[in-house]
Amino acid sequence: MDKLLVSPAPHIHTKESTKGIMLDVIIALVPAVLVSLYLAGISAFLVLAVSVTGCVLIEHLIAKYLMKKETTVRDLSAVVTGLLLALNLPVSAPWWMVLIGCVVAIGIAKMTFGGLGHNLFNPALVARVFLLVSFPVQMTNWALSNGMFSPENPLIPGFLLGVQGQLPDALSGATPLGLVKEGISLGLTPQALINQEGLTYGKLFLGHMSGSMGEASGVALLIGFVYLLVRKVIKPIIPIAILVTVALFSGILYWVNPAQFADPLFHLLTGGLLIGAFFMATDYVTSPMSPLGMIIFGVGIGVVTVIIRVWGAYPEGMSFAILFMNAWVPLINKIKPFPYQKEVSRG
Amino acid sequence: MSKTFSIGGIHPNDSKFSKDVSIVDLPVPERVFLPMNQHLGIPAAPVVKKGDTVLVGQVVAEAAGFVSAPIHASVSGTVTDVGLYPDFQGKRVQTVVIETEGDDWLDTIDRTAQVKQEITMVPKDTFQKIQEMGVVGLGGAAFPTYVKLTPIEGMNPEFLIINGSECEPFLTSDYRLMLEHGQELMIGAELMRRVLGTGVTGVIGIEKNKPLAIKAMQKITAGYLQWKVVPLKKRYPQGGEKQLIDAVLGRKVASFALPISTGAIVQNVGTAFAVYEAVQKNKPLVTNVLTVTGSDPKIQYNYRFRIGTPIEDVLKTAGALDAEGNLLPHIAKVVNGGPMMGKAVVNMKAPVVKSTSGLLLLTEKETKRLEPGECIRCAKCFQACPMRLQPYLLYQLALAGRTEELDEYRVFDCIDCGSCLYACPAHLPLLDLIRLAKNTSLKNIRKK
Numbered sequence A: 001m002d003k004l005l006v007s008p009a010p011h012i013h014t015k016e017s018t019k020g021i022m023l024d025v026i027i028a029l030v031p032a033v034l035v036s037l038y039l040a041g042i043s044a045f046l047v048l049a050v051s052v053t054g055c056v057l058i059e060h061l062i063a064k065y066l067m068k069k070e071t072t073v074r075d076l077s078a079v080v081t082g083l084l085l086a087l088n089l090p091v092s093a094p095w096w097m098v099l100i101g102c103v104v105a106i107g108i109a110k111m112t113f114g115g116l117g118h119n120l121f122n123p124a125l126v127a128r129v130f131l132l133v134s135f136p137v138q139m140t141n142w143a144l145s146n147g148m149f150s151p152e153n154p155l156i157p158g159f160l161l162g163v164q165g166q167l168p169d170a171l172s173g174a175t176p177l178g179l180v181k182e183g184i185s186l187g188l189t190p191q192a193l194i195n196q197e198g199l200t201y202g203k204l205f206l207g208h209m210s211g212s213m214g215e216a217s218g219v220a221l222l223i224g225f226v227y228l229l230v231r232k233v234i235k236p237i238i239p240i241a242i243l244v245t246v247a248l249f250s251g252i253l254y255w256v257n258p259a260q261f262a263d264p265l266f267h268l269l270t271g272g273l274l275i276g277a278f279f280m281a282t283d284y285v286t287s288p289m290s291p292l293g294m295i296i297f298g299v300g301i302g303v304v305t306v307i308i309r310v311w312g313a314y315p316e317g318m319s320f321a322i323l324f325m326n327a328w329v330p331l332i333n334k335i336k337p338f339p340y341q342k343e344v345s346r347g
Numbered sequence B: 001m002s003k004t005f006s007i008g009g010i011h012p013n014d015s016k017f018s019k020d021v022s023i024v025d026l027p028v029p030e031r032v033f034l035p036m037n038q039h040l041g042i043p044a045a046p047v048v049k050k051g052d053t054v055l056v057g058q059v060v061a062e063a064a065g066f067v068s069a070p071i072h073a074s075v076s077g078t079v080t081d082v083g084l085y086p087d088f089q090g091k092r093v094q095t096v097v098i099e100t101e102g103d104d105w106l107d108t109i110d111r112t113a114q115v116k117q118e119i120t121m122v123p124k125d126t127f128q129k130i131q132e133m134g135v136v137g138l139g140g141a142a143f144p145t146y147v148k149l150t151p152i153e154g155m156n157p158e159f160l161i162i163n164g165s166e167c168e169p170f171l172t173s174d175y176r177l178m179l180e181h182g183q184e185l186m187i188g189a190e191l192m193r194r195v196l197g198t199g200v201t202g203v204i205g206i207e208k209n210k211p212l213a214i215k216a217m218q219k220i221t222a223g224y225l226q227w228k229v230v231p232l233k234k235r236y237p238q239g240g241e242k243q244l245i246d247a248v249l250g251r252k253v254a255s256f257a258l259p260i261s262t263g264a265i266v267q268n269v270g271t272a273f274a275v276y277e278a279v280q281k282n283k284p285l286v287t288n289v290l291t292v293t294g295s296d297p298k299i300q301y302n303y304r305f306r307i308g309t310p311i312e313d314v315l316k317t318a319g320a321l322d323a324e325g326n327l328l329p330h331i332a333k334v335v336n337g338g339p340m341m342g343k344a345v346v347n348m349k350a351p352v353v354k355s356t357s358g359l360l361l362l363t364e365k366e367t368k369r370l371e372p373g374e375c376i377r378c379a380k381c382f383q384a385c386p387m388r389l390q391p392y393l394l395y396q397l398a399l400a401g402r403t404e405e406l407d408e409y410r411v412f413d414c415i416d417c418g419s420c421l422y423a424c425p426a427h428l429p430l431l432d433l434i435r436l437a438k439n440t441s442l443k444n445i446r447k448k
């Protein structure tokens, strides 16, 4: 070194990087991805592959040719969005629908706002809600395998279909929340319906494809969540606030009238509540930065979710609730933290 | 649960490579440079001129005001110049240069190694002595020690906290002092406590990554009724004055208030040792201990140095220079102080001064800043800030030059600790801008 390096303090820096954090999120999603592959085999793989490739490619093209800057895909955030989008879709989603999702997530929800760090709404959720509104049939009536890879197709070896995709009655199903909602309108109690469909909590928690891919297994999501906590990628405040609020709110409703409302555990284990709480609501860019803000955000999501689920038009409300609260984040972030110490005080 | 401060903080790697290396004396340099601004406040005024001969310990500059400190010759010899010389950052400062001849000390100074336990001096004289011997805070800020010990109308000192946390990574000079000179610095601490008042409680705060120092000091304080050791959880910036008071007492110092407003006064272990030498040994602050360290296992030392020794002389003895006197090729940066708050050295001919705690040698890989990306709003800077500021926001406000909002968001509370910049995974130069904004803000506030 013939010239001394001179720069202001501090002279050492964290080993963390945006890319490293994204990699941690990807690792945290691996259990959920594995469960969906195990349950739905090649159908799940197709959705995942199209979604991740689509998101990365679209971000690359937009950055390079529309925004004319260095490609931003190396930070891996597009991979995360792709994974989350896939996990928010049913295994039966056709490839073109997944691609439309990618365009909406990356093209509209992320890049038009200026790219990573500037988007107001969670890109994967914007895409999911867009698809939910545009293709309500494909999005809510979950088929358990992709039409191309049905058990009837003699060219597809069974092991490629995954354990659930092989079942003869695996062709279609309604989401548990949808079932309950429908049932209630027909005069059945939620509990009876749940029993009738064989949706035990054990199944919902361990692994059962009856909604979007990421909802399949509570355990897999929990493992990922714990990993994120251990790696200090996220703080547990938002997920805890959501889960507690949903449990309390739906618990009160259940206590008041168990004939009309599903019990809290059912609410917690269905409708993407866990993936939403662990992975979508904790997205840095679209969630508040202070602990108090995080609590407000989490409670808000919990309340709105239950309201939509119970009284709204859609059987599930998590995605809407998160997007709704995303919109409040800039305002929530305006809350000033308590000053270190304003007045002179003597202990 | 051991104590620590309540807000923010980070956990950088300890890197205390030189912790088991005993303090050794650096050779007396051929020439020393004694800048007049080795303390916070008004620069000292030289009282020697070119051609004068001086002994070690002789006054070469007088304190030039209340917040000021005298400076003493650290070698014996001839004054060859009194003039402007660039300091380690290249800023020109009034400096007294002494060419060394022999090593003759004032005979009033007790140079024996024997520990003088017995305290005979009354507090009033102790106070005077600390002032005369040029003792300043050796924890970094170099605030004249006697000023901190001066009573302030309406503010009652209750606690004297000795800062043994040495929370900066790499540095080990305070640690070695506690291990090798615990008794002496304890006497120094007790001397200061007596100056503050007999009712004052003494506390030594030491981070738990230094179990030997905790043990050693606990053993020594057992002989002192009013003293105790408080082990602290390792966390940066524990040694920050506000953070240490919070960690030990659970009290918070308000913006612009003096620490004494909480009833606490903080002094560093190095300062306590200097007070011992000043009062018990009649020795002015002419030597101090520094760490020369880095990841190179061949260059990890703790040295007792003569104040004013050129940085290059220190590095030469440490083996960090090649035959031509150039830095070894793998060393890219020399930091005066610790890696979090130290400043990069520009001019290696400049001296190490009273408050120099270390020279840190970093490779390019260790210190290079990575390309800044986009803020991903992860709030890690906010979580790291010990003053509960929002660095990401201050950074953006500073970029946009929105001065009023910067004040609204209390940029003036920033203590320059660097935790935010350290923690940011997007590698944004947060503190660079916040520091500028803070200085502007403080200037404006002072004007009012």
Ligand code: SF4
Pocket (backbone or CB within 6 Å): B384, B385, B386, B387, B388, B389, B391, B413, B414, B415, B416, B417, B418, B419, B420, B421, B431, B434
């Ligand atoms: S340097 Fe200032 S803004 Fe940054 S963490 Fe420290 S006190 Fe907070």
Ligand code: SF4
Pocket (backbone or CB within 6 Å): B374, B375, B376, B377, B378, B379, B380, B381, B382, B391, B392, B423, B424, B425, B426, B427, B428, B430
């Ligand atoms: S640590 Fe960096 S990336 Fe994270 S919020 Fe602060 S400025 Fe933004």
